[in-house]
Amino acid sequence: MKSTTYQNFKELLNKKIENLNDFKVKNNLLKNKINIEAKVLKNLELKELEIFNLEKKLQKNLDKIDQKILKLKTNLLKNKEKILDLQDLLEDKNNLSKYKKEIEKKSFEINQIKNKIKIFKREKKPLSAFYSLNYKNNKEIKKIKKRIKKINKCKENKISIKTAKLKQKNNKIDINLKIQEHDLNKFIGLIKKANNVLVKKEKKIIEEMAFVVKDLNVYYGTKKALFNVNIEIPRKKIIAIIGPSGCGKSTFLRTLNRINDEISNFKSEGEILLNGEYDIFKLKSIKNNYDKLELTELRTRVGMIFQKPNPFPISIYKNVSYGPKINGIKNKSLLNQIVQDSLEKAALWNEVKENLKENGTSLSGGQQQRLCIARSIANNPEILLMDEPTSALDPIAASKIENLLLNLKKDYTIIMVTHSMQQAIRISDYTAFFYQGKLIEFAPTEKLFKNPIQKRTHDYVLGKFG
Structure with a gap:
């Protein structure tokens, strides 16, 4: 240029x-x-x-x-x-004897096999394996001779030039x-x-957001699950997503790190920007076409915690170190530090530090869920998606998870689907209300519950339907 x-x-x-x-x-x-x-x-x-x-x-x-x-x-x-x-050719030219020896070796093998064929013919035994070996040897000899011919044709000075x-x-x-x-x-x-x-x-508004969602529509085959969703999700806050069953809460959540892509008839339209920069559907920066985002990197940066705890059936230590290991971290000291830091952030270290070799599935339900959170934290994410993370837990375990999330929001954006409006009131900074695939209202939690703008939001939080 x-x-x-x-x-x-x-x-x-x-x-x-x-x-x-x-x-x-x-x-x-x-x-x-x-x-x-x-x-x-x-x-x-x-x-x-x-x-x-x-x-x-x-x-x-x-x-x-x-x-x-x-x-x-x-x-x-x-x-x-x-x-x-050319360098290989020059090296071979100075070492032709190795090829000649190879031909002698193969020729000797051929003669030996011919003798065996004669014996097997007399004894009427199968011969196909010997014919196959000889064919292979003859082929290799031709190849070596061709290489020798090529070497002999080449002059050292021509190779150098x-x-x-x-x-x-x-x-x-x-x-x-x-x-x-x-x-x-x-x-x-x-x-x-x-x-x-x-x-x-x-730019300033967008860059302050963990996600900016524009005109998002989602389909499962011909059935439309989300309708024209527009929402700006701020960083380092807890966002609760509420609404009746089947309203699109989990579909929306799983679209944010493209886990829904694994469903064969899933289709999405619109735009989702991660940190105001990366289009998660196009997997590239909106500022620079040459700055790409791998799908695996997206799912590392946007971690997922499911409704039912799903620790791997391996040790507590290996559960937490699994992600860093597959991302290339091999240093034992560094892995030890990551495991400890992640378990401390998940408020589990003091309970398991003496039993890191025990199977993760041997923990209680609440501990397993905190182990899954630690496993996600170990990958150093920016955002944690949680699909009803306490619904399968008893009240005491659920309370521990809630306290943990309040501590984690200093470092992470947490987006959480919940059926418990009381939980949303207790711990979330913002709440989004979905109904029949549509985002009806999104506002600071206190405002949404005390003074909602939409009538449907008002009726839902008062328990008139759901």
Whole structure:
């Protein structure tokens, strides 16, 4: 990509941003867009559209550079493979005797097998295995002879010249690669600059949210389960999701880390942003197309605790260390520290520290659920999804889990489906009320229970239906 192309784009973008800012100053639009005249608003939108269209052109150039980089890297790899082949050829040329010995060995084996065939023929025993061995040996001899022929054809000086030329090509590719990668970073910078202008107002609100859900619709086959859900879930708070059975609470929860994807007839529409940056359906950043998010990474960052405790039938220690181990942590001291920290955060360490080798399934129901929370925490998540985590527990165990969640919200966002409105009142900061697949109301818990806006919310919290 010629630097003049970048320079032209840079000057054009700066000019359009300057024009937009001058227009805002002239029309007193820096603070808000309330009560703007229709004509002024239209002109403002046109100026923003110019920047948006320029951003799309920048993205096209970025894609072209990316394709060039991919092609260069492919050529670099091919040349390296050729160099290795030539080096092998040179090494073989200096060691032809090993091939000759191999041929002698195979020929000897063939003769031995021929003798065995004669004996077996007389004794009328099966011969297919011997024929197969001889066929294989003959094939290998042909292959070795072909290799020898190729080695003999090659001259040492020609191999050296070819290797030098390939290395020279790779040096040029390396230089070109650095230039292209430099251009790529410059264009990414311009796209970010354009993007920041367009999303600046919305950006601050979105980035403070653990999840921003826009126009979410969910289907199981032809049956629609969620209808146009829009919700912004703040970070490091406890969010309770309430509503009657079958209203879409668990479906919504499981969509947040795409566990529902495992259901064959599941389909979703809309957008869910993680931390205001990653589109969890497209698995990439909305700010930078080259910043990808793996599905496994999403499920690590957004952990899940189910209604019924489900510890693995292995030791308490291995339950907690399982996630870090499969993510590549092998150091024993580090694993020990992760296990202890996770169990302490789950308020279970003091109860099990002397019995870490015991099977996780030997614990009580409440302890098993806290073990599952520790197992999830060990993966260092940002968000914990909980599908009725206390419904299968006795009141004392449920109370311990509630106290644990109040402590955990300092470090994690907790989104919890619950059938207990009293539990929602006791521990949640915000509550979302779902009914027949629709989000009816979302508000601070105290406000939703004491002064709901929607009549259906009012009737539900008073126990008139459910």
